[in-house]
Amino acid sequence: VTLQITINILPENIEISANDLICVGENIDLSTEFISNAVYFWQGPNGFSSMLQNSIIENASASNEGEYILRVKIEDCESELVSLYVEVKTLPDFTVSGNCVENNTDYQLFAAPIDSSLNQDDFTYSWSALVGILGSANPISILGKEVGIYTVVITDSSGCSSTLSY
Numbered sequence: 001v002t003l004q005i006t007i008n009i010l011p012e013n014i015e016i017s018a019n020d021l022i023c024v025g026e027n028i029d030l031s032t033e034f035i036s037n038a039v040y041f042w043q044g045p046n047g048f049s050s051m052l053q054n055s056i057i058e059n060a061s062a063s064n065e066g067e068y069i070l071r072v073k074i075e076d077c078e079s080e081l082v083s084l085y086v087e088v089k090t091l092p093d094f095t096v097s098g099n100c101v102e103n104n105t106d107y108q109l110f111a112a113p114i115d116s117s118l119n120q121d122d123f124t125y126s127w128s129a130l131v132g133i134l135g136s137a138n139p140i141s142i143l144g145k146e147v148g149i150y151t152v153v154i155t156d157s158s159g160c161s162s163t164l165s166y
Contacts, residue, residue, distance in 0.1 A: 022060055089156075093115075096166040
């Protein structure tokens with residue numbers, strides 16, 4: 001009598017990672033090392049599931065923030081569950097307004113967070129128009145500039161940004 005025994009490898013020491021900074025609208029890149037003959041089972045917030053070794057969640061929103069879990073299976077052997085918390089950073093909403101100042105001798109554009117409890121100085125601003133970059137002051141004077149659309153890129157301390165036009 002010949003008895004054939006198959007010994008399957010138990011997937012161990014599974015490590016998972018995601019990109020360091022994820023802002024709303026960017027992709028979440030989930031990854032793990034390649035294991036021959038493995039099947040990957042990802043699960044996460046907002047109904048996310050995937051069987052790819054490396055998965056991409058496009059256009060991330062706040063609903064994609066949370067714990068992502070990976071289980072790896074080779075034949076009948078399963079790894080321990082491995083998890084990673086992914087934070088999706090959201091920039092607060094801003095408004096852009098313009099007004100005359102100093103007895104109508106200047107016209108300024110101003111970006112401000114809608115939530116008045118936030119300090120506008122906690123953000124950086126980059127104003128531009130068709131003629132190019134105008135500067136980083138907030139408010140910014142546009143007196144004597146061409147009529148047109150003015151754009152501001154607002155960036156928080158973590159590096160997430162939002163673009164608004166006036």
